Amino acid sequence: MEHKHHIVVVGGGAGGLELVTRLGNRLGRKGKARITLVDAGLTHVWKPLLHEVASGSLDASANEINYRAHARKHHYEFQLGRMTGLDRQDHRIVIAPFHDSEGNEVVPERHIRYDTLVLAVGSTANDFGTPGAQDHCLFLDSLPQARRFHNLMLNAFLRKNHYAKEGHDHQLPITIIGAGATGVELAAELRLASRELPVYGMNHLSPGDIRVSVIEAADRILPALPARLSLAATRELQNQDVQVLTGQPVAEVRKNVVVMKDGTEIPSEMTIWAAGIKAPEWLGRLDVETTRGNQVAVKQTLQSVTDPDIFAFGDCAACPQPGSDRPVPPRAQAAHQQADTLFKTLRHRLDGGEPVPFVYHDHGSLINFSRYTTVGNLMGNLSGRSMYVEGKVARLFYASLYRMHQNALHGPVRTAIIWAMDRVSRAMQPRLKLH
Numbered sequence: 355m356e357h358k359h360h361i362v363v364v365g366g367g368a369g370g371l372e373l374v375t376r377l378g379n380r381l382g383r384k385g386k387a388r389i390t391l392v393d394a395g396l397t398h399v400w401k402p403l404l405h406e407v408a409s410g411s412l413d414a415s416a417n418e419i420n421y422r423a424h425a426r427k428h429h430y431e432f433q434l435g436r437m438t439g440l441d442r443q444d445h446r447i448v449i450a451p452f453h454d455s456e457g458n459e460v461v462p463e464r465h466i467r468y469d470t471l472v473l474a475v476g477s478t479a480n481d482f483g484t485p486g487a488q489d490h491c492l493f494l495d496s497l498p499q500a501r502r503f504h505n506l507m508l509n510a511f512l513r514k515n516h517y518a519k520e521g522h523d524h525q526l527p528i529t530i531i532g533a534g535a536t537g538v539e540l541a542a543e544l545r546l547a548s549r550e551l552p553v554y555g556m557n558h559l560s561p562g563d564i565r566v567s568v569i570e571a572a573d574r575i576l577p578a579l580p581a582r583l584s585l586a587a588t589r590e591l592q593n594q595d596v597q598v599l600t601g602q603p604v605a606e607v608r609k610n611v612v613v614m615k616d617g618t619e620i621p622s623e624m625t626i627w628a629a630g631i632k633a634p635e636w637l638g639r640l641d642v643e644t645t646r647g648n649q650v651a652v653k654q655t656l657q658s659v660t661d662p663d664i665f666a667f668g669d670c671a672a673c674p675q676p677g678s679d680r681p682v683p684p685r686a687q688a689a690h691q692q693a694d695t696l697f698k699t700l701r702h703r704l705d706g707g708e709p710v711p712f713v714y715h716d717h718g719s720l721i722n723f724s725r726y727t728t729v730g731n732l733m734g735n736l737s738g739r740s741m742y743v744e745g746k747v748a749r750l751f752y753a754s755l756y757r758m759h760q761n762a763l764h765g766p767v768r769t770a771i772i773w774a775m776d777r778v779s780r781a782m783q784p785r786l787k788l789h
């Protein structure tokens with residue numbers, strides 16, 4: 355049988371799923387190459403939506419894509435499983451055995467051979483080894499974690515509502531550690547939940563009973579973004595009665611308490627870690643060069659510096675940027691652009707062509723304060739200068755990043771239909787997911 359070039363993409367997230375969709379449509383469909391996606395989960399939800407899933411302002415199932423169904427439609431194969439190893443000499447990856455929720459082995463360890471391997475396995479939160487963080491914090495790295503947060507939050511609201519009815523202490527302190535975009539947006543989402551839930555029967559609670567705080571070690575929130583944005587975001591959080599604590603790192607997290615470096619103890623019944631990211635630790639054990647944060651070291655072409663048959667992109671790769679000593683930032687925007695470049699490279703590669711260097715275009719940063727407002731800066735394409743935007747215009751640009759992702763996965767017609775259906779279901783359903 356004729357050997358077809360086999361491209362294996364590990365990780366069907368913001369970047370990986372866009373890449374396999376395009377490869378499947380262009381190469382898989384015509385039989386020019388065999389395309390396989392490996393993912394540890396059965397479904398895809400775009401990661402920047404996870405804080406909305408956690409707070410309940412978005413129903414994940416309406417935004418979930420089943421990999422098997424998507425693979426069939428877009429001419430690639432799907433393998434469920436978690437990659438754990440790599441044999442570069444033999445061009446094989448190792449997939450760990452798959453167990454069901456009761457611990458029964460469903461599929462044993464497997465090996466998949468590749469001609470070209472693409473790693474797009476994303477990142478996880480980085481707790482920087484803070485004592486107690488793993489035991490007492492919630493994380494928002496995956497859909498199951500976002501759903502767990504949502505259930506815990508609903509139960510906490512229910513419990514406090516009961517206490518309030520009985521005349522007991524019923525304040526619910528919630529602390530978010532890390533005031534980057536994720537932490538700030540989550541704070542606004544939680545404030546929305548605290549305002550909406552009393553409407554749905556938990557009427558012994560008032561929004562002020564839910565005390566939301568964000569903690570940032572740097573001296574301002576959103577430290578990676580321009581100062582003007584930090585200022586606007588701080589004002590917005592304060593308007594929403596969110597406490598903002600800056601200028602001191604967290605030293606330890608205990609059950610119901612966050613301990614600051616100076617020893618101050620902050621009561622916290624739900625603590626969410628949203629400070630910093632790192633690539634998964636198992637990447638650092640593979641036989642390819644990685645950085646201290648476990649990111650695969652790649653050239654500007656997204657090709658591993660160790661092995662020309664291995665590519666990596668998105669959050670799990672450290673890709674240099676010309677004229678800067680910082681790698682491409684770990685953002686959905688970057689993963690989307692890299693998927694585009696890598697698609698061109700992999701197509702050329704089949705004909706023996708050279709890989710295309712990746713150049714990151716920062717289109718700006720937008721921070722969405724749930725249904726309240728959106729603020730941000732947009733980069734002028736020609737001038738390279740940034741422009742401050744807020745309100746409806748900013749909201750439109752914010753939403754467009756997700757629409758671009760949907761467009762890459764479904765094409766323009768289905769994206770327009772999904773958009774229309776979203777509007778209808780928003781009008782028909784409660785503003786919060788209540789289960």
Ligand SMILES: Cc1cc2nc3c(=O)[nH]c(=O)nc-3n(C[C@H](O)[C@H](O)[C@H](O)COP(=O)(O)OP(=O)(O)OC[C@H]3O[C@@H](n4cnc5c(N)ncnc54)[C@H](O)[C@@H]3O)c2cc1C
Nearest residue numbers: 365367368369394401402437475476668669684685686687
């Ligand atoms: C709450 C939140 C809000 C965010 N908001 C924004 C935003 O507004 N704008 C923005 O630009 N960025 C945002 N980001 C960052 C953005 O989500 C990431 O930069 C982006 O998702 C990275 O894409 P990726 O393809 O590298 O990885 P991911 O999208 O994380 O996908 C990784 C995939 O790999 C799979 N995987 C992991 N390990 C394995 C394994 N061992 N084997 C097989 N599969 C595996 C996972 O199941 C997942 O499907 C946000 C992040 C979070 C958490």
